[in-house]
Amino acid sequence: xxxxxxxxxxxxxxxxxxxxxxxxxxxxxxxxxxxxxxxxxxxxxxxxxxxxxxxxxxxxxxxxxxxxxxxxxxxxxxxxxxxxxxxxxxxxxxxxxxxxxxxxxxxxxxxxxxxxxxxxxxxxxxxxxxxxxxxxxxxxxxxxxxxxxxxxxxxxxxxxxxxxxxxxxxxxxxxxxxxxxxxxxxxxxxxxxxxxxxxxxxxxxxxxxxxxxxxxxxxxxxxxxxxxxxxxxxxxxxxxxxxxxxxxxxxxxxxxxxxxxxxxxxxxxxxxxxxxxxxxxxxxxxxxxxxxxxxxxxxxxxxxxxxxxxxxxxxxxxxxxxxxxxxxxxxxxxxxxxxxxxxxxxxxxxxxxxxxxxxxxxxxxxxx
Amino acid sequence: xxxxxxxxxxxxxxxxxxxxxxxxxxxxxxxxxxxxxxxxxxxxxxxxxxxxxxxxxxxxxxxxxxxxxxxxxxxxxxxxxxxxxxxxxxxxxxxxxxxxxxxxxxxxxxxxxxxxxxxxxxxxxxxxxxxxxxxxxxxxxxxxxxxxxxxxxxxxxxxxxxxxxxxxxxxxxxxxxxxxxxxxxxxxxxxxxxxxxxxxxxxxxxxxxxxxxxxxxxxxxxxxxxxxxxxxxxxxxxxxxxxxxxxxxxxxxxxxxxxxxxxxxxxxxxxxxxxxxxxxxxxxxxxxxxxxxxxxxxxxxxxxxxxxxxxxxxxxxxxxxxxxxxxxxxxxxxxxxxxxxxxxxxxxxxxxxxxxxxxxxxxxxxxxxxxxxxxxxxxxxxxxxxxxxxxxxxxxxxxxxxxxxxxxxxxxxxxxxxxxxxxxxxxxxxxxxxxxxxxxxxxxxxxxxxxxxxxxxxxxxxxxxxxxxxxxxxxxxxx
Ligand SMILES: Cc1cc2nc3c(=O)[nH]c(=O)nc-3n(C[C@H](O)[C@H](O)[C@H](O)COP(=O)(O)OP(=O)(O)OC[C@H]3O[C@@H](n4cnc5c(N)ncnc54)[C@H](O)[C@@H]3O)c2cc1C
Numbered sequence: 001x002x003x004x005x006x007x008x009x010x011x012x013x014x015x016x017x018x019x020x021x022x023x024x025x026x027x028x029x030x031x032x033x034x035x036x037x038x039x040x041x042x043x044x045x046x047x048x049x050x051x052x053x054x055x056x057x058x059x060x061x062x063x064x065x066x067x068x069x070x071x072x073x074x075x076x077x078x079x080x081x082x083x084x085x086x087x088x089x090x091x092x093x094x095x096x097x098x099x100x101x102x103x104x105x106x107x108x109x110x111x112x113x114x115x116x117x118x119x120x121x122x123x124x125x126x127x128x129x130x131x132x133x134x135x136x137x138x139x140x141x142x143x144x145x146x147x148x149x150x151x152x153x154x155x156x157x158x159x160x161x162x163x164x165x166x167x168x169x170x171x172x173x174x175x176x177x178x179x180x181x182x183x184x185x186x187x188x189x190x191x192x193x194x195x196x197x198x199x200x201x202x203x204x205x206x207x208x209x210x211x212x213x214x215x216x217x218x219x220x221x222x223x224x225x226x227x228x229x230x231x232x233x234x235x236x237x238x239x240x241x242x243x244x245x246x247x248x249x250x251x252x253x254x255x256x257x258x259x260x261x262x263x264x265x266x267x268x269x270x271x272x273x274x275x276x277x278x279x280x281x282x283x284x285x286x287x288x289x290x291x292x293x294x295x296x297x298x299x300x301x302x303x304x305x306x307x308x309x310x311x312x313x314x315x316x317x318x319x320x321x322x323x324x325x326x327x328x329x330x331x332x333x334x335x336x337x338x339x340x341x342x343x344x345x346x347x348x349x350x351x352x353x354x355x356x357x358x359x360x361x362x363x364x365x366x367x368x
Numbered sequence: 369x370x371x372x373x374x375x376x377x378x379x380x381x382x383x384x385x386x387x388x389x390x391x392x393x394x395x396x397x398x399x400x401x402x403x404x405x406x407x408x409x410x411x412x413x414x415x416x417x418x419x420x421x422x423x424x425x426x427x428x429x430x431x432x433x434x435x436x437x438x439x440x441x442x443x444x445x446x447x448x449x450x451x452x453x454x455x456x457x458x459x460x461x462x463x464x465x466x467x468x469x470x471x472x473x474x475x476x477x478x479x480x481x482x483x484x485x486x487x488x489x490x491x492x493x494x495x496x497x498x499x500x501x502x503x504x505x506x507x508x509x510x511x512x513x514x515x516x517x518x519x520x521x522x523x524x525x526x527x528x529x530x531x532x533x534x535x536x537x538x539x540x541x542x543x544x545x546x547x548x549x550x551x552x553x554x555x556x557x558x559x560x561x562x563x564x565x566x567x568x569x570x571x572x573x574x575x576x577x578x579x580x581x582x583x584x585x586x587x588x589x590x591x592x593x594x595x596x597x598x599x600x601x602x603x604x605x606x607x608x609x610x611x612x613x614x615x616x617x618x619x620x621x622x623x624x625x626x627x628x629x630x631x632x633x634x635x636x637x638x639x640x641x642x643x644x645x646x647x648x649x650x651x652x653x654x655x656x657x658x659x660x661x662x663x664x665x666x667x668x669x670x671x672x673x674x675x676x677x678x679x680x681x682x683x684x685x686x687x688x689x690x691x692x693x694x695x696x697x698x699x700x701x702x703x704x705x706x707x708x709x710x711x712x713x714x715x716x717x718x719x720x721x722x723x724x725x726x727x728x729x730x731x732x733x734x735x736x737x738x739x740x741x742x743x744x745x746x747x748x749x750x751x752x753x754x755x756x757x758x759x760x761x762x763x764x765x766x767x768x769x770x771x772x773x774x775x776x777x778x779x780x781x782x783x784x785x786x787x788x789x790x791x792x793x794x795x796x797x798x799x800x801x802x803x804x805x806x807x808x809x810x811x812x813x814x815x816x817x818x819x820x821x822x823x824x825x826x827x828x829x830x831x832x833x834x835x836x837x838x839x840x841x842x843x844x845x846x847x
Contacts (some may be wrong), residue, residue, distance in 0.1 A: 007712075010711075011706075011708040011709065011712070013417060013418075014414055014417075014418070014483060014707055014708045014711035014712070015705070015707065015708045016409055016459065016519075016523065016704055016705075016707060017409075017457075017522075018520070018521075018522045018523055018701070018704060018705070019455060019499040019523075019524040020499070020523035021499045021500075021502055021523065022522070025504075027499075030431050030475055030478040030480075030497070031396075031401065031429075031431070031475070032401075032404040032405060032457075032475070033400050033403075033546035040402075040406040041417065042400055042403065042404070044420075045403065045417070048419070048420030049398075049420065049719045050420030050421065051403070051420075056398055056399055056400050057400060060400050073522060074555070074706060075702050075703070075705035076709070078706060086439075104645075118704060161562050229538055251629055295505055295509060316393075360370075
């Protein structure tokens with residue numbers, strides 16, 4: 001599993017760790033082992049036979065949020081997350097994954113999603129039945145984190161669409177509610193592939209898929225095909241779908257949004273899917289005050305700590321990373337944080353309940 | 369007698385006591401941590417790790433967050449006679465942070481709080497575990513800059529800079545780290561804390577800042593520092609010039625500085641460096657290329673650049689324009705990345721020898737180093753920093769071990785480099801420090817200074833717990 005990453009592992013071991021300052025895990029812990037360099041060194045030594053592949057080594061590979069900020073500071077463009085995910089796959093195969101990870105997988109398999117709830121039922125009580133149409137060509141895929149934690153954002157999504165006279169978007173019924181990324185992140189590739197097959201069958205008729213969750217968008221677009229499941233190639237994040245329409249004046253704006261906002265670029269929306277402008281364009285359409293930026297933003301945005309399965313295996317680390325990101329929110333005038341990812345929202349809310357955290361769609365909904 | 373034999377404790381007692389101070393999460397004795405704290409970025413350690421070896425591992429790693437915690441950790445270790453190696457980000461290039469005698473590595477990076485930024489007086493007070501790039505980002509948000517940009521900017525700490533007397537890429541304009549230090553707080557081996565006074569200049573006896581500057585963790589743990597910052601520059605101007613010979617380029621820079629010009633960067637490559645490093649970065653110029661950067665008030669820097677160009681013309685230099693230099697500036701950190709692909713070749717050796725001297729000796733030192741080293745390895749020569757009285761010279765050496773063991777070949781090249789530097793009148797380090805790499809040579813070259821250091825060490829750290837074996841021979845000599 002790791003052989004094909006020989007170059008990444010060697011380059012990482014011999015590198016001068018110039019990405020160190022950008023690694024959210026390294027910054028939160030101050031620990032050299034938890035830098036890309038430290039983790040690659042361990043894998044190199046395992047490859048050399050100088051270190052046993054044991055649980056401690058495997059645990060180090062679970063300390064990566066997969067945010068990919070390190071690549072921004074690597075001239076060789078080494079993609080550390082791919083190596084860490086392959087190492088996790090090996091950890092699972094060798095039964096060396098963290099205990100939390102094993103429990104998580106059991107829980108997921110029994111209940112078909114990471115929350116353990118009947119998410120399809122939740123969704124049915126949330127939206128009118130007219131919004132569900134199994135034959136629809138344009139489908140909204142809410143994703144499990146959104147259904148479980150942010151039902152109001154789902155409602156707001158359909159309010160915004162309705163206000164724009166868009167009635168051709170149906171809501172996916174969520175019988176396979178999760179895109180599977182939590183399994184993928186924990187190294188359960190077989191379970192991920194199985195989930196992907198089921199999901200592929202459910203979404204096979206969709207010609208366009210829209211989701212408010214960047215991880216879902218990336219998984220459906222990139223990782224499902226890697227697992228042999230090809231969906232439509234027209235998969236969009238909600239902000240990509242809405243931005244051109246709102247720019248055409250389709251959104252009836254009754255009142256501008258007047259409070260101060262700072263925008264957080266989610267890693268999967270920004271660095272993975274290259275969507276930077278659309279959320280800002282949408283906010284600029286409805287906000288009276290200019291949108292504030294973090295000093296680390298756009299391509300260099302800093303992680304919220306919610307990615308790479310870290311909240312499952314290393315919850316304290318996840319909290320510390322989010323708190324670091326929130327320092328700038330507390331500076332200067334009072335403001336709310338706006339983003340376009342339910343996992344980021346969750347990570348921030350768990351780390352600090354004094355900050356108001358919104359989705360771009362929530363802001364739009366307040367203006368119609 | 370080995371150090372371990374002098375120990376008054378078992379690992380378990382030590383662990384328990386450290387956990388009492390720091391809690392479980394900030395003390396580790398895990399194998400993975402011991403491996404990763406067993407080396408800094410000394411290229412010799414890279415050769416070892418390439419073979420799967422990390423020979424000098426600590427027994428534990430601790431992450432204190434306050435001066436008080438550092439003090440308590442040191443008190444425990446001093447009482448128990450356990451070595452403590454202060455550790456910044458482990459970017460040192462001489463093995464200074466390598467725990468030769470085992471013991472406890474004290475990682476300072478969780479001490480990264482900025483205590484105060486005073487834009488009116490351009491000062492910053494902060495803990496020393498802060499990473500250079502983080503410090504600069506914060507200063508920039510307040511309209512300030514540190515002016516300290518070592519190639520390791522993203523992976524080195526303020527404490528490391530102070531403890532090695534580091535020089536950034538813009539040292540010609542902003543000075544070395546010692547020029548930016550105002551005061552510091554240091555924890556001594558017995559846990560006592562001393563502070564030097566924050567005042568612009570003092571005449572209160574010897575300046576104790578200089579006792580700890582460059583002390584490489586062997587005299588105390590620097591926990592906080594008050595630093596001089598600078599206003600962010602209003603503008604920046606660039607130029608790439610070239611000279612047929614190094615001598616002419618060195619002379620041009622000397623004359624620029626004597627004329628009162630203060631480029632922030634004056635980096636002169638020899639022909640070999642131009643053809644490899646600079647060409648790889650898209651700098652299309654020939655011969656010995658001088659990259660000049662002035663920054664500050666637009667009016668001033670335009671005048672300075674005019675004068676610099678006049679000096680260049682007088683000395684027969686050629687002008688490759690602004691865009692060429694800007695291209696280099698945009699990619700200036702890329703040269704730091706060449707190590708990884710090269711090191712995958714299992715016989716390859718790579719390092720940088722950096723020395724300094726006065727102008728009158730610069731050409732001689734450059735020529736002697738290049739001549740001696742070229743017999744064994746490929747050499748890329750650069751003059752990276754200049755001062756009114758002299759300059760530093762850096763030689764990237766790339767070679768193959770041939771049939772010899774790569775570590776032995778590496779040691780032989782370094783012996784030659786240091787012998788040549790000393791014979792040709794150079795200082796054996798300009799900014800990277802001494803560490804394990806240059807200690808023997810320092811002791812040979814300047815036994816009186818080493819004896820004095822040993823005396824200070826005996827006074828400040830009688831049990832020799834702080835980074836033993838660095839800057840003064842390890843007392844037991846058995847590690
Ligand atoms: C790619 C690359 C480029 C580099 N470029 C430059 C450059 O341009 N200029 C330059 O000067 N150096 C450069 N270096 C060398 C290195 O970055 C410097 O020596 C730096 O100052 C080390 O900082 P650190 O925090 O990593 O310290 P470490 O390597 O962790 O430690 C260095 C020494 O300082 C001691 N120390 C660390 N923190 C403390 C503390 N708080 N109190 C007391 N002692 C302490 C350690 O015990 C050790 O002896 C480069 C290194 C690399 C890898």
